[in-house]
Amino acid sequence: MEKTPHSEKRDSYHHGDLRSQLIEATRALVEEKGPDHFSVSEACRRAGVSTAAPYKHFKSKEEMLHAVALAGMVRQREQMLAELETCTPGTLDRIVAMGRVYVRFAVSEPGVFRLMFGLSEDHADHVDLVETGDNTFAVVQREVARCRGSMTVEETDVHQAFLLWSFVHGLSFLMIDGKLTDTKMPLDLEHVLVDIAQRVVGQGR
Amino acid sequence: MEKTPHSEKRDSYHHGDLRSQLIEATRALVEEKGPDHFSVSEACRRAGVSTAAPYKHFKSKEEMLHAVALAGMVRQREQMLAELETCTPGTLDRIVAMGRVYVRFAVSEPGVFRLMFGLSEDHADHVDLVETGDNTFAVVQREVARCRGSMTVEETDVHQAFLLWSFVHGLSFLMIDGKLTDTKMPLDLEHVLVDIAQRVVGQGR
DNA sequence: ATCTGAAGTTAGTATCGCTAACATATGTTA
DNA sequence: TAACATATGTTAGCGATACTAACTTCAGAT
Known part of the structure; x- marks a missing residue:
């Protein structure tokens, strides 16, 4: 039952460590594209989850950026x-x-x-x-x-x-x-x- | 044939002074909402034109902000x-x-x-x-x-x-x-x- | 064994940036 | 004066986005 590192496919329905992986994806994207070109969707793609998933952990895009x-x-x-x-x-x-x-x-x-x-x-x-x-x-x-x-x-x-x-x-x-x-x-x-x-x-x- | 000041309804099909009015609307919105919450659409509403109009004067949202x-x-x-x-x-x-x-x-x-x-x-x-x-x-x-x-x-x-x-x-x-x-x-x-x-x-x- | 709640999903809405195709007005030129 | 070319508007529509609602999965407590 290995936990999924980075953005690889999960073997279980639940992710296990989504919140921190989303923060890391957000951080990386903010560096790559700049804070004003960051999108939640892209962070989701990196973390390998649906675009609705983040909202179980953050109440908005702003809150994700805030965490970073x-x-x-x-x-x-x-x-x-x-x-x-x-x-x-x-x-x-x-x-x-x-x-x-x-x-x-x-x-x-x-x-x-x-x-x-x-x-x-x-x-x-x-x-x-x-x-x-x-x-x-x-x-x-x-x-x-x-x-x-x-x-x-x-x-x-x-x-x-x-x-x-x-x-x-x-x-x-x-x-x-x-x-x-x-x-x-x-x-x-x-x-x-x-x-x-x-x-x-x-x-x- | 009075020209339309600010965002009032036009009497002619053409606006007459759209570029500079868009810049002003953009400037005002950037102050009100912050640069990261500015939207072209809203500037259009203020200037009283369709959302496609700006692209006759600027090639992108970025260029509008750049002008400001x-x-x-x-x-x-x-x-x-x-x-x-x-x-x-x-x-x-x-x-x-x-x-x-x-x-x-x-x-x-x-x-x-x-x-x-x-x-x-x-x-x-x-x-x-x-x-x-x-x-x-x-x-x-x-x-x-x-x-x-x-x-x-x-x-x-x-x-x-x-x-x-x-x-x-x-x-x-x-x-x-x-x-x-x-x-x-x-x-x-x-x-x-x-x-x-x-x-x-x-x-x- | 069942229930509950946390944490995923899909599906859908409203908004946005932008483009293509079309409409209208204006100024130039025949 | 008439026709045309051009600038500058419009509508319609595409794909991406932020976010929500309703459903599903799964783990832990009783």
Whole structure:
């Protein structure tokens, strides 16, 4: 009674793992075609089920995309924490590392990144998305405070963390939008990240 | 033989001004429903024509959205140049003013702003979009150079202009995505813009 | 052994993007 | 002025899509 991996034919009427396989199919399609050209039908074809099946697990197309977006935020956060492990505490290195992860994620998963931020969906009413985002942002704030040698987050830390976030967020979008062709804007990412970290965190205020 | 304004019934078989009215209807709908919930049919209803009519003027839905995006970029650029008129040359004021316009545009026309940047469409192959964007960016570079007291744009100016652009771009997206609820992040936009301008342009490198 | 509910299916609806074929008006030219 | 060519509308229809309703399958609890 082997379970069906990916999109192969089932031997049993029930699928067994449809929800997570639909999420994976959705994620893959969002990357391949872009979030605005994703279709539920195609995800169904990949998962090898009828087009009505998803509605036993999600109440709409939007909810499927939402699940993918949430998984993306969690992944992004995990990558961030992992990268932090490699840097010594209280240094600018850690700020730079977080920015590197942010941009790297956007570039390697532009479809999901757009889902997480670029869509017109009002994310404000999706509590889980907001919470995960806040959670990640809190990590940045903490690191900024530590650069100051403080263990508690003050208002200046929030301010600086916010400047950093805006910057890497914009940088990520510009990169995945192809606004930075190598010809007209040769970009040394590492250099830029260090530069901005110094300008923002390196000199207080 | 009065021409039909907006979506009222025509007295003649031909519309007379369909192309521009479709663009306007598209723009309005993109704002109201978001770029991802725009439909050609609905634009047709607004313009008071059949659903096949647009295809005499645009070859696809994408091209309609593209036209709206382009118009948006032009509008944004015009607002920028207008605002510059009000500031004395060679001052940080001008940098701040451009940032203010950028963010203000995004906030007041989030739908169009997302069309201009947030979509997965590969804008790189739409020459007109790229050119308009480059054109606007060149203005920023020039202003940065002038802050240095130089009339010619050097590499450092390009670098700094790029940092500024990334920042306001990210800030704009975070704002329209509702990531900055007033409660958790009370944002004094003007203060933030001045701060970032000083950090980036105010001290060379 | 039966019942119940979760998780599939088929079939069908409304909407959408787009095309083909046809209709109408307008401006050019004989 | 009449005929034609062209631009710009229309209707009708196709295939894809999101979603629902009603039915089927199957596993687990009693």
